[in-house]
Each structure stands twice: as C-alpha cells, then as structure tokens.
Amino acid sequence: MNRALTAFVAGLSLVGIMAVTGLVWPIASGYLWGRPGDTPIPEQTFDRTALNADLATAGFALGDDAHVRIYKREHLLEVWMRSAEGRFVLFRAYEICTYSGGLGPKLAEGDRQAPEGFYRVARKQLNPNSRHHLAFNIGFPNALDQALGRTGSYLMVHGGCSSVGCYAMTDAQIDEIYAIIEAALDRGQQEVDVSIFPFRMTETALQTEAGNQWSPFWRNLKLGADLFDLTGAPPRVAACAGSYVFGGEQLGSECTPITGWV
Numbered sequence: 520m521n522r523a524l525t526a527f528v529a530g531l532s533l534v535g536i537m538a539v540t541g542l543v544w545p546i547a548s549g550y551l552w553g554r555p556g557d558t559p560i561p562e563q564t565f566d567r568t569a570l571n572a573d574l575a576t577a578g579f580a581l582g583d584d585a586h587v588r589i590y591k592r593e594h595l596l597e598v599w600m601r602s603a604e605g606r607f608v609l610f611r612a613y614e615i616c617t618y619s620g621g622l623g624p625k626l627a628e629g630d631r632q633a634p635e636g637f638y639r640v641a642r643k644q645l646n647p648n649s650r651h652h653l654a655f656n657i658g659f660p661n662a663l664d665q666a667l668g669r670t671g672s673y674l675m676v677h678g679g680c681s682s683v684g685c686y687a688m689t690d691a692q693i694d695e696i697y698a699i700i701e702a703a704l705d706r707g708q709q710e711v712d713v714s715i716f717p718f719r720m721t722e723t724a725l726q727t728e729a730g731n732q733w734s735p736f737w738r739n740l741k742l743g744a745d746l747f748d749l750t751g752a753p754p755r756v757a758a759c760a761g762s763y764v765f766g767g768e769q770l771g772s773e774c775t776p777i778t779g780w781v
Contacts, residue, residue: 565690565691565694565695567694567695567698570695570698573611574600574610577600577608577610578602578603578608579600579602579610581698581699581702582702582703582705582706583600583601583702583703583706584600584601584607584703584708585598585599585600585601585699585700585703585708585711586598586599586600586601586607586711586712586713586714586752586753587599587640587676587696587700587711587712587713587714588713588714588715588716589615589676589686589713589714589715589716590716590717590718590719591618591621591622591633591635591715591716591717591718592622592717592718592719593718593719594614594615594618595612595613595614595615596612596613596614596615596676596686596688596692596696597609597611597612597613598610598611598612598613598695598696598699600699601752605751605752606750606751606752607747607751607752607753610699611695613688613692613695613696615686615687615688616680616687616688616689616692617680617681617682617687618633618682618685618686618687619631619632619633619682619683619684619685620632620633620684622635622717622718622728622731622733623635623717623731623732623733623736624636624664624669624733624736625659625664625669625671625674625684626669626670627669627670627671628670628671628672630671630684631683631684632684633674633682633684633685633686633715634657634659634664634671634674634684634715635715635716635717635736635740636659636661636663636664636715636740636763637661637663637712637713637714637715637740637743637756637763637777638657638658638659638661638712638713638714638715638777638779639658639661639710639711639712639713639777639778639779640655640656640657640658640700640704640710640711640712640713640779641704641709641710641778641779641780641781642704642705643779643780643781644656644657644658644779644780645697645700645701645704646675646677647697649675649677649678650679651675651677651678651679651681651687651690651693652677652678652679652690652693652694653677653678653690653693653694653697654675654676654677654678654693654697655675655676655677655697655700656673656674656675656780657674657675657676657713657715658713658778658779658780659671659672659674661758661777661778662757662758662775662776662777662778663758663761663762663763663777665758666758666761666775667761671684673685676688676693676696676713677693678690678692678693678694686715709779710778710779711779712753712756714743714744714747714753716737716740716744717733717737717740720737720740720741720744720745725737725738725741739762739763740763742763742765743756743763743765746765746766754766755776756776756777757770757771757774757775757776757777758774758775758777759771759773759774759775760773763777
C-alpha cells in the first residue's frame with residue numbers, strides 16, 4: 520500500500536508541475552495577461568518584389584505618405600497613398616480576414632469589440648515581433664475614447680486571421696500593409712491616419728441605420744469621411760465636447776488633438 524500511495528503522490532505531483540508550467544509559459548510569453556506580441560517568433564519572410572512593382576505601376580513607392588481606411592460591414596481595409604499631385608489615391612483594398620464584435624464603437628476592456636473612429640499610428644506603435652507575424656497598434660483609446668470613459672488595450676491590425684477586438688489580416692496582407700506604413704514613417708511622415716468606419720459612409724447607409732443607437736456617432740464619423748473626400752487628405756481631428764471635430768475647428772483650446780504615441 521505504501522508503495523502504491525507513494526507512486527500515486529509522485530504521479531499527482533508530476534501532473535501538477537506540468538499544469539503549472541503550461542500556465543506560466545503562456546503568461547511569461549505574453550499569450551495571456553502580459554503584453555501580447557513581444558516574443559520574436561520565426562515566421563515566413565515574404566518577397567516584396569511584387570509589392571514594389573505594383574506600387575511603381577500605380578505611381579507610388581515605399582516611403583510615400585500613407586493612410587488607412589477600414590470598413591467593418593464590407594470587411595475591407597484600404598491603403599491610400601499620396602500621389603504626385605498631393606491628393607491621397609487608393610492603392611489597394613484588402614479583404615479583412617476577421618474582426619470580432621459587430622457594428623458600433625468599442626466601449627470596454629473585454630467586450631471583444633473592434634473599435635471605430637479616428638486614430639493615428641506613430642513609429643512606436645509598430646510591432647515587428649508580433650506573434651501574429653506583424654502588427655501595429657491603432658492607438659485605442661484615443662482622446663475621444665478616453666473622454667467618453669471607453670477602455671481597452673492592445674487593439675491591433677495584425678496577421679494570423681484571429682481576433683479578440685482586433686482587425687486580423689492574412690500574413691501576406693499584413694506584410695504589405697506594414698511595409699507601406701513602416702516605410703512612410705521612416706521616410707518622414709510623422710503619423711499615419713487610420714480611419715475606421717462601420718460601413719461606407721453614404722447618406723443611404725446612414726438613413727438605413729437611423730434607428731440605431733450609434734446613429735449620432737456615425738453621423739459624426741461621416742463629417743470626417745466627407746472632408747477626406749472633399750480635400751483628398753485625412754483631416755486634422757480632435758476630441759471636443761464628446762465628439763470629433765475636424766479641420767480648423769480642432770484648434771480650439773478646449774479640444775484635444777487625436778495623436779499617435781509619442
């Protein structure tokens with residue numbers, strides 16, 4: 520009996536050690552509550568020869584100013600780039616592999632909702648060591664999110680095609696998107712504007728959603744979308760009295776500009 524009991528205890532101890540190891544390693548590696556995406560993992564290296572050729576054909580080059588626009592309902596991420604004439608022109612639209620949640624802004628940590636609004640990406644927000652191949656943090660919560668008490672962290676555009684509040688692309692897609700953003704920031708663009716909409720901001724779409732609780736918020740987003748269409752460039756954006764304001768209006772002393780990480 521003593522031998523059997525000793526063997527049983529030893530076996531139970533081994534199982535316990537394995538269980539603890541299995542929990543500690545993901546935490547230490549950033550897979551659970553720690554900082555996700557800081558552990559370098561060998562990944563496939565994509566050949567960017569075709570990307571460079573496609574950019575040249577479209578009249579662009581790596582290093583040109585960039586702008587990202589995301590549409591939830593359409594599952595599209597668009598990369599716009601500044602043309603020789605100064606206006607931003609659509610370079611390529613990528614089908615979003617997946618995102619979590621539905622239409623509407625992110626409200627709280629853990630709600631599994633992908634954000635909507637106006638964000639800016641600075642060099643510090645790029646993560647070349649992401650466990651999802653490559654990633655950039657959109658900068659949630661921005662000044663308006665904070666003013667409205669919205670919470671959340673590590674909201675990314677990344678590869679890997681899995682999402683808990685992020686916009687997930689395929690690895691090949693994020694490789695191109697990341698390369699364009701990284702090159703623009705390295706060449707001198709201070710921050711890349713990322714505009715995230717629930718759908719194409721047409722009047723018809725907004726009228727269809729007139730009864731939605733987020734209709735006033737979406738009307739506010741449409742002001743920025745329309746200004747981009749008019750000027751051909753992302754407008755200056757700030758948080759002011761619980762809403763986004765654009766262009767010259769964002770210069771008021773009571774307004775807080777939307778910025779990337781400094």
